[in-house]
Amino acid sequence: MSHRFLAALFTVTAVVLLVPLTAAAQSGASSTLPRTPWGDPDLQGVWTNHHGVPLERPNALAGKAELTNQELAALEAEAIQNRDRAIPGQVGSYNSFWVERGERAFSKRPSLIVDPPDGRLPLRPDVKKILDARVAAKRSPTYASSSWEDRDAYERCITRGMPGAMIPGFYNHNYQILQTPGYVVIHVEMIHDARIIPVDGRPSLPPRLGQWMGASRGRWEGNTLVVDVTNLKAQTWFDHMGNFYSDAAHIVERWTMIAADAIHYEGTIVDPKVYTRPWTISFGIRRNSDPGYELMEVACHEGSRGQFTDVGLKFYPGVTPLK
Numbered sequence: 209m210s211h212r213f214l215a216a217l218f219t220v221t222a223v224v225l226l227v228p229l230t231a232a233a234q235s236g237a238s239s240t241l242p243r244t245p246w247g248d249p250d251l252q253g254v255w256t257n258h259h260g261v262p263l264e265r266p267n268a269l270a271g272k273a274e275l276t277n278q279e280l281a282a283l284e285a286e287a288i289q290n291r292d293r294a295i296p297g298q299v300g301s302y303n304s305f306w307v308e309r310g311e312r313a314f315s316k317r318p319s320l321i322v323d324p325p326d327g328r329l330p331l332r333p334d335v336k337k338i339l340d341a342r343v344a345a346k347r348s349p350t351y352a353s354s355s356w357e358d359r360d361a362y363e364r365c366i367t368r369g370m371p372g373a374m375i376p377g378f379y380n381h382n383y384q385i386l387q388t389p390g391y392v393v394i395h396v397e398m399i400h401d402a403r404i405i406p407v408d409g410r411p412s413l414p415p416r417l418g419q420w421m422g423a424s425r426g427r428w429e430g431n432t433l434v435v436d437v438t439n440l441k442a443q444t445w446f447d448h449m450g451n452f453y454s455d456a457a458h459i460v461e462r463w464t465m466i467a468a469d470a471i472h473y474e475g476t477i478v479d480p481k482v483y484t485r486p487w488t489i490s491f492g493i494r495r496n497s498d499p500g501y502e503l504m505e506v507a508c509h510e511g512s513r514g515q516f517t518d519v520g521l522k523f524y525p526g527v528t529p530l531k
Contacts, residue, residue, distance in 0.1 A: 241431060241465055244387055248407075249431050249465045251385045251392065254496040254503065257473070259376040263447065263489070265319035265327030275316045320375065323476075323488040329451065330484045342450030360445040365399055365508035367420040370437050370459055371475050371489065372446030373401045382496060384503050392426055392433060397503045405435055413439050418455060420444060433463040454481035469495035 242250040260283075269275070275283075319327035331339070345351060362368045368375075373396045382397040390408040395401075407426040415438075417423070423439040437459035445452045457479040464472045471493040478486045 242468055246389050248428055252387050254501050255383045255493045256381055256496050257376040257493045258381045261317050261320055263320050264329055269318045272318055320489045320491055321487055322490045330487055332484055335482050339450045367401055368399055369444035369446050370422050380506055382503055399506055431465050435461040453479050456481045
């Protein structure tokens with residue numbers, strides 16, 4: 209299934225599992241959490257983080273830490289109205305048949321970014337100019353006929369990189385986790401990414417060795433898997449808006465198992481070449497409700513042609529971008 213035709217008019221109808229992580233909740237769950245034979249929290253199985261929340265808080269929601277029921281209803285109504293709307297001049301995109309659905313439509317949270325408090329990426333001014341140019345290029349009528357050299361690794365079906373592979377989106381957001389003594393493996397359904405995370409205390413790779421998904425090194429702190437990600441290739445974007453990181457990027461993830469079927473995820477990104485300060489995303493991951501679910505193959509094929517005009521990953525998917 210190619211993601212090459214994805215555009216802004218997706219209808220996403222699942223909600224992120226937002227579970228407050230408190231010391232009391234964590235300690236109360238500790239005795240009931242599943243454990244591996246060697247004693248680590250057992251994260252194994254198939255999980256999903258599907259959601260209806262944008263990475264950044266839309267400008268129209270500035271200052272709002274939580275949406276009202278009326279605002280949620282308006283977003284859902286607009287998503288339904290836009291669900292399979294055609295865009296003149298485009299070859300088309302996936303319709304609602306391909307989009308995952310859930311029990312509820314949107315969360316009351318206005319963004320996945322929880323720090324800075326405004327829910328926006330703390331971009332350096334020079335980086336903001338680069339991103340504005342990339343968005344303008346995608347909206348250009350000539351973008352559909354542009355070269356592969358003008359496309360990012362995500363659109364070319366190579367990788368979404370980090371933290372892109374962990375950021376929830378529109379479909380195929382399932383993850384299979386496997387564990388052995390000394391390793392945690394995360395198989396990502398979207399674009400067949402796989403992360404092999406040693407948890408045996410080994411050092412990271414030499415700085416000169418950049419990798420698409422970076423080099424992950426993990427350790428256990430109680431019920432939390434802490435993962436340091438370094439050695440990221442600077443060519444990778446982590447969304448269709450052109451957001452990227454440099455070779456100085458460092459990501460720290462915290463995977464905290466708070467129940468047998470719930471994980472609280474937090475990721476902090478530090479990159480002084482791109483951002484003015486660190487920024488943090490937070491969301492919930494829930495166990496897939498289908499016990500027999502197996503990750504689907506995601507494949508691209510040569511010759512696909514499409515155009516991203518107003519790419520919606522920065523906004524509520526399926527809704528006209530909020531200015």
